[in-house]
Amino acid sequence: MDFRLSEEQEKFRQEVRDFLEGEIKQGLWQPSCDAWIMGHDPEFTKRVSQRGWIGLTWPKEYGGQGRSFVDRLILTEEMLRYGAPAACHWFADRQIGGAIVHYGTEEQRKELLPKILKGEAYVGLGMSEPDAGSDLASLKTKAVGDGDYYVIDGQKTWTSGGSRMNWIYLVARTDPDAPKHRGISEFIIDASLPGIAVQPIVDITGGVHFNEVFFENVRIPKKCLIGEENRGFYQVLNQLDYERSGMERLMANYPLFKALIQYTKETKRNGKPLSEEPVIRSKLAQLKIELEIGRLHMYRVAVVMDEGRAPNWESSMSKAYGTAFEQRLANTAIEILGLYGQLSPQSKWVPVQGMAYHSYLSSKGYSLQAGTSEILKNILALRKLGLPTG
């Protein structure tokens, strides 16, 4: 047992911090909540790429660094701590690159991995559909073989980053007659193909990162298939383990926590800083405790991945835990801010740059994306605890 990070890892953390602090000092961007998914900054992604920080865990032969998942967790943890605008490369770096390394053909690897590494491939995730949410296997978007092509018809929704993507990672039905889990395949396709239409969805924060994506008679070359035809669902399940595994499920609104602590130190009530009031101290300390418990869960997941195992129930546990924490953080923040907590980022008198308002609303979605907390608890019950299915 050794809970320490290695000296190199501590050095790496410092290197990432120095980089991010330098960026902030230069005024290149402002820290914000949800910047991993909403902060699209192609130039920032380029600079991250130049440092070799995309594809950190991929094998060296594919241009990665062959480094550990704990290393990557350190990197992403710092990105989140500073609220860095990493949305352009986040999905591709987190799961798509890995999936292509794992299931892709040599041709796909040669074509796509360098683009991801250079920070030029913005990949949208085409999984959910209007009638296929938690029950992803019931998806209806079709991919019908036609010579050297598949023809795609259907609709995806909640596609994150859809308005900026130049690639779509698409899950579609290739065998309508097979049992629903066994007729699904995965594709990576060019988002600019004729017949693809993207319709933004405004979320409750007023922001746009979800989209509806319509496919009408879209012809894609057969080489876009990833892995085995009709085995896509099992590949997706594996990918979801990775999608759920990260620190973004605990620290997406960390900038709010930091700002909230600062606020309580600077705001006086009856001549004393709020941070000296026992109730406020207790609330903030409880958040810190819950955050640190969450960090342990997250690091455990990375350790599991470094052991070469997909973090199946572990990432279900950490994600369900982490997103519930983020929601409590947002809630407690508004409690502490009181009447000011309701002010929108654009309002006069808004405290903590409106992060409490934003985070309170946006965190409602945290426990839905990439597997609802209910689905994650099912996974824990069935796969970790071995409880019987109904």
Place this chain on the structure above:
Amino acid sequence: MDLALSEEQEMLKKMARDFLTDKFPKTVVKEIEESELGYSPESWREMAELGWMGLALPEKYGGGDMSFLDLAVLLEEMGRACLPGPYFSTVVLGGLTILDAGSEEQKQEYLPKIASGETIFTLALTEFSARYDAAAIETKATTDKDAYILNGTKLFVPDAHVADYMLVVARTDEKSKGEEGITIFIVDAKSPGISYTVLKTIANDKLCEVVFDQVKVPKENVLGQLNQGWSEVQKIIQRTAVAKCCEMVGCIQQALDMTVDYAKERKQYDRPIGSFQVIQHYCADMVTDVDGTRLSTYQAAWMLSEGLSCTQEVAIAKAWAGEACQRVMALAHQIHGAIGVTIDHDLQYYTRRAKAAEVSFGDANFYREIVAQEMRL
């Protein structure tokens, strides 16, 4: 980063589980709980023969030269088994404190006797205020030639009624009410002037009121520095809190395991209740709490073991464990249904111990304030 136990620790864990399962079925735990002694002298000797009392003591004092982390593994199993008796008092409160603060002479005198199982130790710290702060220490020690005279009352002293020695925290400087002027004494528990009353507690675990009435203690029995004992008391509280967490991990892990087993077996509406999603989600919440407790507990234990400064990590572990235990036990009961609230069911042993452990050596409120200080609020 490596979160796994070593091969030796796994072996220790297995050996401990086998021994404790064999020797302490709940029928035996019940008998011991109800007995006046509160422990089984026969099993006590056997545990000493296994080297458990001296496990984390150096070889030169008759110990096994293992680490605090190794001891953590053993304590987890003791929590799982609901082991009754003065192991915790003797080893964690007594042995580790003497090892940390004692003079070479004191170590040579007392540690081999602890390692061999010959003596039982405990710690007399808390008083009427039931708080773990320096202001709570009102028991007085006044000088009288080559001795100190102790006067005062200690409360919630575990196993005092069977102890051979007590470490007594007393005020040696009357002028001070704070951290200055506190001293720890090694007191022969059978000294004239000491009287005990065993309190009736939720865990039936023999917490005592101990009254000191003109109790004479030789001057050489000062443990550590005169008047500067509070810093050692803080270390004791920290170490003990982590050791308590280890027992709590064992406690709620067992409660979870029993609950999952029950949910798989118990049928209603012609199907195991564990196939109902609401029960599954309760179990998922339980295992998440158990794992969070385990991770934070072992982090703190590992840091203590490595001699690293870990005020915040200990505070987080105990604050979390105290409240997580209550959530886990509440759900364990909900899933067990009415059978779980009967006195003959094993679950109640865990319910009672989890509550006692929550308030022992600092509850969540106590540690949240420490976390707040660590956050520089």
